[in-house]
Amino acid sequence: MKLELRISDVGITLETAQRVWEGARELLSRDGICLTHRRLKNDLAGRDGLDVTGDRVRISGDLFESRYRAPVTKPEEGKARAAPAKTADPASSQPVQVGCGGYSMDVIDWRTGELRPSAVADLAESCRVVEACGSRGPYCVTPQDVPPMLQDVVTYKTCFENAAEAVRGSFYSSPRQSPFIEEMCEVMGEPFSLILGVVSPLKMSDTDLDNIYDATDRGKTHPIRLVGYGVPGIGSPAGLAASAALVMAENYGTAILVSLAFPEHKIRTGVNAGGPVDFRHCNCAHGAPHTFVYQVVNAHLNAALNGRDPVRGVPLSGVTLHTGACLPDEQAAAEKSALAMIGALLGARRFDGAGNLCVDDAFSLEQFMIDREIAEHAVKTIACCAPSELMGEMTEFLGEMERVLGGEDFLALPSTVAVMRAFYKPSPMFEHMKIRSWQGAGCRTIRQKARDLIQQKLTESDFQLDPARQRELDRIYAAAERALG
Numbered sequence: 158m159k160l161e162l163r164i165s166d167v168g169i170t171l172e173t174a175q176r177v178w179e180g181a182r183e184l185l186s187r188d189g190i191c192l193t194h195r196r197l198k199n200d201l202a203g204r205d206g207l208d209v210t211g212d213r214v215r216i217s218g219d220l221f222e223s224r225y226r227a228p229v230t231k232p233e234e235g236k237a238r239a240a241p242a243k244t245a246d247p248a249s250s251q252p253v254q255v256g257c258g259g260y261s262m263d264v265i266d267w268r269t270g271e272l273r274p275s276a277v278a279d280l281a282e283s284c285r286v287v288e289a290c291g292s293r294g295p296y297c298v299t300p301q302d303v304p305p306m307l308q309d310v311v312t313y314k315t316c317f318e319n320a321a322e323a324v325r326g327s328f329y330s331s332p333r334q335s336p337f338i339e340e341m342c343e344v345m346g347e348p349f350s351l352i353l354g355v356v357s358p359l360k361m362s363d364t365d366l367d368n369i370y371d372a373t374d375r376g377k378t379h380p381i382r383l384v385g386y387g388v389p390g391i392g393s394p395a396g397l398a399a400s401a402a403l404v405m406a407e408n409y410g411t412a413i414l415v416s417l418a419f420p421e422h423k424i425r426t427g428v429n430a431g432g433p434v435d436f437r438h439c440n441c442a443h444g445a446p447h448t449f450v451y452q453v454v455n456a457h458l459n460a461a462l463n464g465r466d467p468v469r470g471v472p473l474s475g476v477t478l479h480t481g482a483c484l485p486d487e488q489a490a491a492e493k494s495a496l497a498m499i500g501a502l503l504g505a506r507r508f509d510g511a512g513n514l515c516v517d518d519a520f521s522l523e524q525f526m527i528d529r530e531i532a533e534h535a536v537k538t539i540a541c542c543a544p545s546e547l548m549g550e551m552t553e554f555l556g557e558m559e560r561v562l563g564g565e566d567f568l569a570l571p572s573t574v575a576v577m578r579a580f581y582k583p584s585p586m587f588e589h590m591k592i593r594s595w596q597g598a599g600c601r602t603i604r605q606k607a608r609d610l611i612q613q614k615l616t617e618s619d620f621q622l623d624p625a626r627q628r629e630l631d632r633i634y635a636a637a638e639r640a641l642g
């Protein structure tokens with residue numbers, strides 16, 4: 158058996174990207190970026206290609222084009238394979254990578270099943286379980302059992318204390334937290350980025366700009382990460398191409414202004430046109446049937462904006478296991494399984510978002526364990542479709558029947574062993590027993606099996622932070638408590 162699936166006729170072409178680029182350029186030239194930060198306005202005044210009038214900074218089309226060339230004029234960055242979006246070789250030994258979800262404020266307590274605000278202890282356990290499973294990802298939860306201004310600081314500290322490298326903090330909600338997180342990263346020898354929020358439509362965060370100026374005045378040249386994305390129909394136009402044009406104007410326009418004022422900082426940005434939205438409730442609808450379509454269209458838009466013709470195919474590197482379910486239930490299983498299976502069919506071997514529920518409102522270690530099995534199960538299903546001669550093999554039939562008729566069991570035959578090795582893919586959670594065998598094994602549910610695995614991984618985790626670094630983190634956090642608590 159051979160399964161093949163490829164994505165075509167997405168509706169995104171180089172011409173689509175050209176229209177997005179032209180729309181962003183025209184929007185910046187006509188309406189510009191709203192800028193109320195006095196120091197930055199002063200630094201930008203009189204610059205070639207900028208018109209600073211009142212609280213708006215307009216960017217000329219020539220300046221925009223000098224920084225970001227039109228997609229149709231870019232040389233292709235490497236020739237696309239003839240069919241890069243086909244399924245990977247089913248017999249491929251490429252390992253499955255499952256990344257944890259993150260950013261949640263609530264947690265499903267794996268011991269009690271209770272939905273509650275997350276705590277520092279929940280983050281510590283999730284770091285250890287994720288790393289013990291060989292996974293990676295962002296911080297799973299933001300602890301709510303400390304004062305709000307300390308939550309992001311304790312997130313970085315707890316990740317450093319409980320995982321060698323698999324799980325790390327990645328955001329802060331207030332510039333006041335930044336110096337303490339920056340110092341912790343320096344102690345750990347890990348990179349730190351300044352965050353600049355892009356507020357739709359077409360506005361920069363003044364407080365984030367204050368923080369960047371403060372870092373620059375202290376001689377720091379950390380990378381600046383722009384945070385801005387579309388929420389189609391609510392925070393940006395409902396159509397993804399139009400949403401991409403607004404996000405491109407916001408992010409790329411902000412990047413131009415910041416690079417002129419802070420040339421010593423590297424700036425990271427991109428275009429995320431957004432995901433599905435439930436207009437009945439005015440919130441993200443990740444996990445809905447059109448979730449995968451939005452992931453694909455975003456990938457094709459970004460390829461086209463970088464000069465790669467998406468009509469020739471865009472490789473699918475991974476999928477995110479989204480769901481709108483609020484608990485580890487049947488909805489979560491259905492939505493995550495659908496995304497895992499279509500991703501596996503298209504060759505994906507990386508699956509992110511494991512453990513997230515209700516987009517990312519809640520995190521569940523039980524769901525994390527189940528999601529790992531969902532991803533593995535999808536890939537195993539595709540792998541079992543690899544062509545095999547075993548199913549048509551007849552060479553040993555008469556000889557093996559002679560042995561069986563002489564008293565041997567089919568289970569002991571070499572052909573049985575060969576078929577089992579080729580097709581049987583055992584799972585620690587998804588077992589296949591008759592009901593009496595299941596009852597005899599204690600009638601364990603999937604969630605009970607997940608809890609047992611969580612406890613096993615916690616037992617296996619033996620990471621201990623270097624005592625000297627631990628003392629430094631404690632010192633920095635104590636200073637943050639005095640300043641922010």
